[in-house]
Amino acid sequence: MSTNIAAGNGSNTPNTTPAPSQSPTSNVSRPASPATVPHVPIPRRGVGYRGKVVLAPMVRSGELPSRLLALYYKADLVWGPETVDRSMIGTIQRTNSRTGCIEWSRPQNKHANSLVTEDGEKENVIYRIDSKRESDRLVFQIGTNSPERAVAAADLVAPYCVAIDVNAGCPKSFSTDGGMGAALLTEQNGDLLARILTALVNEVGQKHEIGISVKIRLLSTPEETSALVHKLCKTGITGLTIHCRTRPMRPRERAIREQLRMIGEICHSHGVACLMNGDVASRDEAVRLAQEYGVDGGMIATAAEANSSVFLSESEGGKKHWREVVTQYLRFALEVENKFGNTKFLLSQLMPGKEAIYQRVSQCRSYTAILQALELNNDVTMSEMAKNVDSLLHLDEPKVSKSDVKKANKAANRAKHEANIARKKRAAEEFMQAQQHKRERRTSPLREQTEARGRSPERKAEIAADNAGFEGVGQGALQVAV
Numbered sequence: 001m002s003t004n005i006a007a008g009n010g011s012n013t014p015n016t017t018p019a020p021s022q023s024p025t026s027n028v029s030r031p032a033s034p035a036t037v038p039h040v041p042i043p044r045r046g047v048g049y050r051g052k053v054v055l056a057p058m059v060r061s062g063e064l065p066s067r068l069l070a071l072y073y074k075a076d077l078v079w080g081p082e083t084v085d086r087s088m089i090g091t092i093q094r095t096n097s098r099t100g101c102i103e104w105s106r107p108q109n110k111h112a113n114s115l116v117t118e119d120g121e122k123e124n125v126i127y128r129i130d131s132k133r134e135s136d137r138l139v140f141q142i143g144t145n146s147p148e149r150a151v152a153a154a155d156l157v158a159p160y161c162v163a164i165d166v167n168a169g170c171p172k173s174f175s176t177d178g179g180m181g182a183a184l185l186t187e188q189n190g191d192l193l194a195r196i197l198t199a200l201v202n203e204v205g206q207k208h209e210i211g212i213s214v215k216i217r218l219l220s221t222p223e224e225t226s227a228l229v230h231k232l233c234k235t236g237i238t239g240l241t242i243h244c245r246t247r248p249m250r251p252r253e254r255a256i257r258e259q260l261r262m263i264g265e266i267c268h269s270h271g272v273a274c275l276m277n278g279d280v281a282s283r284d285e286a287v288r289l290a291q292e293y294g295v296d297g298g299m300i301a302t303a304a305e306a307n308s309s310v311f312l313s314e315s316e317g318g319k320k321h322w323r324e325v326v327t328q329y330l331r332f333a334l335e336v337e338n339k340f341g342n343t344k345f346l347l348s349q350l351m352p353g354k355e356a357i358y359q360r361v362s363q364c365r366s367y368t369a370i371l372q373a374l375e376l377n378n379d380v381t382m383s384e385m386a387k388n389v390d391s392l393l394h395l396d397e398p399k400v401s402k403s404d405v406k407k408a409n410k411a412a413n414r415a416k417h418e419a420n421i422a423r424k425k426r427a428a429e430e431f432m433q434a435q436q437h438k439r440e441r442r443t444s445p446l447r448e449q450t451e452a453r454g455r456s457p458e459r460k461a462e463i464a465a466d467n468a469g470f471e472g473v474g475q476g477a478l479q480v481a482v
């Protein structure tokens with residue numbers, strides 16, 4: 001890491017933490033004397049979180065090319081997106097011979113952009129790791145509510161990362177409804193979460209010699225948070241990240257820091273590293289806040305999603321122009337054959353929405369088209385890669401998109417609607433004509449006369465015709481009748 005954060009080192013050797021500053025919260029349980037507390041030892045293949053500014057776990061926004069981009073701009077560690085234990089268990093692991101990446105996949109379902117493996121099978125990639133470029137700095141985050149499943153899933157990726165992190169902070173219903181994410185903060189007063197962490201420490205951390213950590217949110221009172229943090233720190237974890245928002249707080253609400261110093265102190269009392277998260281805009285700000293609140297480092301999510309070069313300190317040149325970041329992102333996306341939909345999503349985050357080019361890129365249907373829209377097609381290497389990846393992901397084939405289907409359905413409905421209107425119009429005209437005809441017949445003098453006498457002219461004509469020996473009712477018979 002390029003900047004210094006006061007709270008300690010990330011080495012594997014046990015160490016003593018510096019004396020913490022006074023906690024502003026008086027009625028929470030006090031941490032043990034820090035002078036006598038060693039750091040929890042960092043396992044041989046693990047990495048300490050002390051002094052680090054890291055990329056936050058982000059579903060969709062934390063796929064492999066985003067992590068490579070953050071590392072390129074000097075993030076110290078990168079968290080992968082939360083991956084639910086059940087989705088990993090039962091996957092097939094392969095090394096992609098073209099990219100060198102390790103991929104965990106399932107046979108294809110209806111989703112697009114499936115890769116064709118060398119055996120000609122179509123598969124959906126659930127998780128992808130670039131073992132050469134990220135394994136020494138990758139933290140795999142798991143979504144779970146079961147110690148057994150957590151261990152089974154983590155065991156698959158543990159050889160290719162430096163730590164397993166448990167997501168206990170996601171407040172979204174897709175996570176909490178399944179008893180995962182922020183639901184773990186209160187489930188059995190945090191006991192289930194503690195059991196999950198203990199199982200991971202004993203059965204994955206020790207076996208693979210990597211660290212286990214957890215990411216939590218604030219509970220509503222310092223007392224509750226304090227009790228939970230103490231409980232979690234006793235499980236053998238090496239790090240804890242605190243997202244400085246409570247469970248009901250929305251992302252747009254400013255992060256709150258009141259409990260932060262206390263949490264840092266509790267972590268230190270157990271020898272556990274503490275990262276802070278929430279409204280951290282850059283490396284320099286992470287360093288400043290960590291020093292101010294006595295924690296060990298910072299984690300950045302949305303600011304890095306919008307521009308990953310926030311990991312560069314001002315002294316290293318600071319944030320780069322979006323065009324430079326987007327070009328580098330596309331290089332990584334092509335190198336690792338990233339899913340096209342995910343690449344487009346990330347581009348929508350990295351490009352300023354106000355730029356006209358944003359609209360053009362959002363309409364592109366292939367990597368080649370994106371390079372053209374961004375005027376990067378004169379880069380021969382990138383163009384060649386784009387052609388290959390387009391072919392691999394079938395993006396070069398004419399494709400019926402959802403919006404095409406929508407348009408076609410709309411046109412068919414419109415045609416049906418118009419035909420209906422025309423049919424009704426015709427029926428109405430016919431009806432009107434019939435009415436008119438009836439009216440005309442009703443008002444003819446002959447009808448008036450005969451009807452006045454109680455017989456229709458047709459019946460009279462028939463009688464007359466019979467009398468005259470005619471077969472049918474003709475003009476002549478009518479004349480007779482009249």
Ligand SMILES: Cc1cc2nc3c(=O)[nH]c(=O)nc-3n(C[C@H](O)[C@H](O)[C@H](O)COP(=O)(O)O)c2cc1C
Pocket residue numbers: 056057058059060061080081082141167168169170215243251277278279280299300301302303
């Ligand atoms: C698109 C997106 C996806 C996220 N996915 C995860 C996730 O998978 N796991 C997790 O623990 N937090 C997730 N978060 C929360 C972030 O890691 C982070 O805690 C939160 O955004 C606050 O940090 P910030 O203020 O820097 O954005 C996600 C946030 C965003 C914006």
